Amino acid sequence: MQPKTLYDKIWDAHLVHEAPGETPLIYIDRHLVHEVTSPQAFEGLRMTGRRPRHPQRTLAVADHNVPTTDRSAGIADPESALQVATLEANAREFGITYLPMDDIRQGIVHIVGPEQGFTLPGSTIVCGDSHTSTHGAFGALAFGIGTSEVEHVLATQTLIMPRSKNMLITVEGTLPFGVTAKDIVLAIIGRIGTAGGTGHVIEYAGSAIRALSMEGRMTICNMSIEAGARAGLIAPDETTFAYVKGRPLAPKGGAWEQAVASWRTLHSDAGAVFDHLVELDAGAIPPLVTWGTSPETVVPISGRVPDPADEPDAQRRAGMERALDYMGLRPGTPMQEVAIDRVFIGSCTNGRIEDLRAAAAIAKGRRVAAHVGAMVVPGSGLVKEQAEAEGLDRIFREAGFEWREPGCSMCLAMNADKLNPGERCASTSNRNFEGRQGRGGRTHLMSPGMAAAAAIAGRLADVRDYQ
Amino acid sequence: MDKFTRLTGVAAPLPMINVDTDMIIPKQFLKTIQRTGLGKNLFDEMRYTQAGEEIPGFVLNKPAYRKAQILIAGANFGCGSSREHAPWALLDFGIRCIIAPSFADIFYNNCFKNGILPIVLPQAEIDKLLDDASRGSNAVITVDLPNQEISGPDGGSIRFDIEPFRKQCLLNGWDDIGLTMRHGGAIDAFEEGRKLAQPWL
Ligand code: SF4
Numbered sequence: 001m002q003p004k005t006l007y008d009k010i011w012d013a014h015l016v017h018e019a020p021g022e023t024p025l026i027y028i029d030r031h032l033v034h035e036v037t038s039p040q041a042f043e044g045l046r047m048t049g050r051r052p053r054h055p056q057r058t059l060a061v062a063d064h065n066v067p068t069t070d071r072s073a074g075i076a077d078p079e080s081a082l083q084v085a086t087l088e089a090n091a092r093e094f095g096i097t098y099l100p101m102d103d104i105r106q107g108i109v110h111i112v113g114p115e116q117g118f119t120l121p122g123s124t125i126v127c128g129d130s131h132t133s134t135h136g137a138f139g140a141l142a143f144g145i146g147t148s149e150v151e152h153v154l155a156t157q158t159l160i161m162p163r164s165k166n167m168l169i170t171v172e173g174t175l176p177f178g179v180t181a182k183d184i185v186l187a188i189i190g191r192i193g194t195a196g197g198t199g200h201v202i203e204y205a206g207s208a209i210r211a212l213s214m215e216g217r218m219t220i221c222n223m224s225i226e227a228g229a230r231a232g233l234i235a236p237d238e239t240t241f242a243y244v245k246g247r248p249l250a251p252k253g254g255a256w257e258q259a260v261a262s263w264r265t266l267h268s269d270a271g272a273v274f275d276h277l278v279e280l281d282a283g284a285i286p287p288l289v290t291w292g293t294s295p296e297t298v299v300p301i302s303g304r305v306p307d308p309a310d311e312p313d314a315q316r317r318a319g320m321e322r323a324l325d326y327m328g329l330r331p332g333t334p335m336q337e338v339a340i341d342r343v344f345i346g347s348c349t350n351g352r353i354e355d356l357r358a359a360a361a362i363a364k365g366r367r368v369a370a371h372v373g374a375m376v377v378p379g380s381g382l383v384k385e386q387a388e389a390e391g392l393d394r395i396f397r398e399a400g401f402e403w404r405e406p407g408c409s410m411c412l413a414m415n416a417d418k419l420n421p422g423e424r425c426a427s428t429s430n431r432n433f434e435g436r437q438g439r440g441g442r443t444h445l446m447s448p449g450m451a452a453a454a455a456i457a458g459r460l461a462d463v464r465d466y467q
Numbered sequence: 468m469d470k471f472t473r474l475t476g477v478a479a480p481l482p483m484i485n486v487d488t489d490m491i492i493p494k495q496f497l498k499t500i501q502r503t504g505l506g507k508n509l510f511d512e513m514r515y516t517q518a519g520e521e522i523p524g525f526v527l528n529k530p531a532y533r534k535a536q537i538l539i540a541g542a543n544f545g546c547g548s549s550r551e552h553a554p555w556a557l558l559d560f561g562i563r564c565i566i567a568p569s570f571a572d573i574f575y576n577n578c579f580k581n582g583i584l585p586i587v588l589p590q591a592e593i594d595k596l597l598d599d600a601s602r603g604s605n606a607v608i609t610v611d612l613p614n615q616e617i618s619g620p621d622g623g624s625i626r627f628d629i630e631p632f633r634k635q636c637l638l639n640g641w642d643d644i645g646l647t648m649r650h651g652g653a654i655d656a657f658e659e660g661r662k663l664a665q666p667w668l
Contacts, residue, residue, distance in 0.1 A: 022632050146573060194543065315482075
């Protein structure tokens with residue numbers, strides 16, 4: 001038999017229809033829905049008199065608009081309130097499970113899916129959200145879709161989509177002290193660029209990936225989209241099975257054994273052909289931060305703001321100049337001299353328990369710099385509960401961080417949490433686009449430990465000096 | 468979805484690379500539960516000051532381009548989020564065709580679902596079109612989907628590629644869900660097989 005990549009295996013197992021001159025039709029096992037990209041899809045169903053084909057294959061939760069402060073009084077912003085109420089009403093009308101805002105299981109959709117065991121190896125998972133790539137950490141083919149496709153999946157449980165190309169990124173070796181999964185993925189994006197993965201599904205492999213926890217693997221797959229890829233994939237192994245086992249929606253008993261036996265076949269075969277190969281040495285990755293307005297603008301924390309004069313390509317140079325102007329940075333400035341105003345620890349990239357532990361380890365017994373506003377936003381109610389059981393909330397509070405309710409929060413600033421114009425933020429999220437965290441706001445992406453170190457220092461700082 | 472066959476209109480030049488979906492439609496406008504009405508906020512942060520006044524230098528604010536139907540853009544256009552609000556905003560403004568050296572995958576896909584034609588061309592052709600487009604309201608170009616051809620104001624023409632199936636869908640204004648429903652039997656059969664092979668899913 002022809003050796004296959006992991007992506008090809010999952011793809012082939014989900015192919016419903018393929019014909020010359022037509023885009024293939026693939027089956028979708030799991031569908032996550034949030035309030036921002038779904039109202040027009042449900043509206044479409046109503047207008048055409050269609051019903052969801054399998055409502056139980058869809059799980060709905062509000063995350064983008066929810067307040068991260070006390071929720072007992074509901075949502076103050078009328079538009080946000082309407083969007084969340086619309087999701088709840090649509091879920092009820094179409095028979096879809098909805099986790100309400102006051103449910104302990106509520107949280108960012110990409111944290112909730114894995115927590116509930118809704119995310120399973122070998123499945124196809126979609127959501128009207130680009131960071132659906134997160135779920136690829138389980139060896140699931142998971143990708144973001146648009147609202148028309150949300151409607152398509154609801155109505156037919158399938159998607160029309162072309163096959164992607166295969167890219168293999170191998171990260172071998174041991175991560176140096178102070179370096180995390182976030183640094184690996186920033187290093188990858190810095191290497192291949194934000195369009196480097198376009199048209200591809202990226203499989204991550206190698207000893208450094210294998211050594212990561214599920215949390216770390218999710219951080220990597222999450223940012224596949226920042227590398228331009230359609231999805232990220234990591235072959236499932238014992239770490240994966242241990243994470244999934246016993247989750248509320250995971251298979252139980254005999255079905256579990258049967259599932260694990262099948263999941264063990266989910267890996268790229270020896271000799272499988274990839275369209276692109278990239279190799280990274282884990283031992284050579286330092287703690288990284290971004291300096292610009294694209295996730296590919298990474299530099300080591302020990303480095304300096306780059307100089308556009310060194311860029312030979314005119315269009316790129318203009319892009320750098322624009323980014324530096326927006327970011328309020330001068331070429332040659334050491335990154336560690338860049339003072340910050342705010343810190344955001346959270347998001348579907350770094351809002352899981354391990355991320356909070358890493359940040360708390362730095363914050364413990366220290367104080368947030370007087371001029372810095374820092375907040376920690378757990379990715380879900382369950383993450384929050386776990387963190388509180390471990391006393392992490394106390395560590396953060398005593399250090400001067402705000403301890404918030406779960407949601408997307410200042411990752412994209414659709415709720416009340418946002419930067420003011422000109423404010424500079426050390427953030428564990430995934431995008432540093434202009435205005436992403438609030439109009440005129442300036443975002444530097446980094447790992448949770450680095451963000452905590454920045455909070456203490458009041459400027460971008462090297463986490464290794466705080467460990 | 469509106470059909471797309473032949474489009475003759477003003478082309479606006481936007482030669483920036485990595486125009487992301489936050490630039491196309493910032494998130495504060497994603498709170499709508501409708502598809503329409505987003506055109507006035509297209510490129511909001513580049514188009515208006517904080518006080519809401521038009522920034523005269525921005526291309527779509529210039530008199531010649533206020534009715535542009537075609538956008539000539541830089542590489543990796545539409546990167547970032549999956550928000551379909553981006554094509555909805557472009558469409559609501561009146562843009563039916565975007566020509567760039569490359570597009571982000573999800574955005575590219577979303578265009579077709581909304582009757583927008585995204586065209587990929589080599590940078591050299593883009594540079595020529597940018598030059599054409601810089602002539603303001605004289606920058607009328609014609610995009611001919613049936614013949615896969617773009618003709619500029621000077622009469623020259625450029626061929627472009629498009630997946631045949633997507634072309635058919637645009638030409639006919641076909642709705643994807645309706646098309647898929649024709650494969651109901653194949654979906655049923657797939658689900659039956661699935662119950663045996665992977666009952667836990
Ligand atoms: S946390 Fe940020 S990236 Fe993740 S789903 Fe929410 S808004 Fe999107």
